[in-house]
Amino acid sequence: MTDALLDAHLVVRRGTFQLDVELRVGRGETVALLGPNGAGKTTALRSLAGLTPLSDGRLSLDDRVLDHPRGRVWTPPEDRPIGVVFQDYLLFPHLSARDNVAFGPRRHGVERRAAHAIADRWLDRVGLAEFGRRKPRGLSGGQAQRVALARALAVDPVLLLLDEPLAALDARTRLETRTELHRHLAAHPGATLLVTHDPLDALVLADRLVIVEHGRVVQEGDAATITARPRTDYVAQLVGLNLYRGHADGHSVDLAGGFTLTSTDSVHGDAYVAFPPAAVALHPHQPNGSPRNTWPAVLADIQRHGDNLRVRLDGPITVSADITPAAATQLDLRPGREIWVAVKATETRAYPAD
Amino acid sequence: MTLTERRTGTTARVPVPLLLPAVLGLIFLLLPLVGLLARTPWSTLPQRLAEPEVVAALRLSLLTSTLATLLCLAFGVPLAWLLARVEFPGRRVVRALITVPLVLPPVVGGIALLLALGRRGLVGSWLDSTFGITLPFTTAGVVVAEAFVALPFLVIAVEGALRGADTRYEEAASTLGATRWTAFTHVTLPLVAPGIAAGAVLCWARALGEFGATITFAGNFPGITQTMPLAVYQTMESGDLEGAVVLSLILLAVSVTILAALRDRWLTSS
Incomplete structure (x- = not known):
């Protein structure tokens, strides 16, 4: 056959x-x-x-x-x-x-x-x-x-x-x-x-x-x-990506928790959004300008990841971010720290779920 | 005081309530053997050993216990494999039944054997009428009595070894084209060989010392059914304490020698 x-x-x-x-x-x-x-x-x-x-x-x-x-x-x-x-x-x-x-x-x-x-x-x-x-x-x-x-x-x-x-x-x-x-x-x-x-x-x-x-x-x-x-x-964890599922209408994808991510990719219907931890930027205060996804988060966990540190952040969505040890010291990163998260729309990929 | 010194000190300080009974137990085990050695007539020993009845009894004992062990291996290893590897209804009952001869007084075993394999016994009468085979009061009867008593030792030891062996080796063998039988002969048997050897030694030692079932089922005829333990008993009964001591000493020497030899070769190395 x-x-x-x-x-x-x-x-x-x-x-x-x-x-x-x-x-x-x-x-x-x-x-x-x-x-x-x-x-x-x-x-x-x-x-x-x-x-x-x-x-x-x-x-x-x-x-x-x-x-x-x-x-x-x-x-x-x-x-x-x-x-x-x-x-x-x-x-x-x-x-x-x-x-x-x-x-x-x-x-x-x-x-x-x-x-x-x-x-x-x-x-x-x-x-x-x-x-x-x-x-x-x-x-x-x-x-x-x-x-x-x-x-x-x-x-x-x-x-x-x-x-x-x-x-x-x-x-x-x-x-x-x-x-x-x-x-x-x-x-x-x-x-x-x-x-x-x-x-x-x-x-x-x-x-x-x-x-x-x-x-x-x-x-x-x-x-x-x-x-x-x-x-x-x-699979996302295996390949080291942050992955979310939601409903897309053009460039914005509404996630289950009511949070919306913006991507430069355009999709309609059920969709996934993925981005690498290295694309996640952390700021002490709310950043402004440029078409970005930003949200306040709380640092949950820090682990070594190669030469960098991988931090897990709780918030409207849970996200992993890779940062250098120098940046971690500068930002005074420790579990429980409140911080702003930014992900550029160009760094995300959105694709249909079916 | 350094740490090592203190540590040796604690090792030496064994609690008296444990040490005292332990030493007494050891003495209790060894004292009779010392008594045996102390009363041995060393000067007349060589000619005593050469007496034809002694030689005959020793030969018979070695022959029958070895044959009984081979018989136990031939039936006991497959039985152990069945118990260890095949799920069948009543497996636990079968396993329990196998241990019965282990706890049964050997004399009772002898009577049971007579009732089953005696000339008028359940199977014995059929054996007699069909094949003309009678077991009681023959050398073959001695082997049967010894095997009956010793088989559980072998089965239990081998089953334990089989359960301890990793069955995944048998699976690996099957993926390489081995049937269950060739996997058994080429993989399982070599893997559990030390366990089988240990079981065979236990089995052999038990058969060598067998008394009750043998005398009941096979009788006590010099040269035909009179094994060493029976000869020791009879010599003692006839008032020849010295003769009984000599026979006992031989039995002791044979058992210890063979156990020690096998222990070195099989039991400890693997």
């Missing part, structure tokens, strides 16, 4: 939680499933791998139906052409790196010597040719991650699943491994689905993002669209 390699409508009910997500991933494409903790990302991954059966919906891969409760079709995980890299890798501790990688081919009927040859080739490809004899406990985090990737790829999966592949690594290793991983994912001829809560991983590794909240897809698209036009608070 489509040219998608993976074509899935995943429905999993567990207690009061329901996952209901449609996913399509093409050949050679990498899609990131991005969402906060508890959004259902891991449940989606488990249902694809066959570790959690679907409650409803349908899962087909390469024109083969793997799970379809209504059609009474279910394929156990060992019969699915799917490779998984688990969050903490789950390398078998009693086997060497080489035997870990050879495990899949062996189970698929490859004779021992040939399976070892496959394993050696994969270890070489991930740059661990000399580490074949090491047990997992003798590997660093980054090395274990690469062995896990080699192990998942050694069975030539049609679909590769990665569950938070970089979450267990320290910051420096993560940087190197991310680049490395990107290279391997690009080389993978099948479909790749990456589950992560780290927007950077998603932006670097994936061709397309699917954002999930509370078990549902809230936004979907390429990185540029999503970063420019977030549609939920979670």
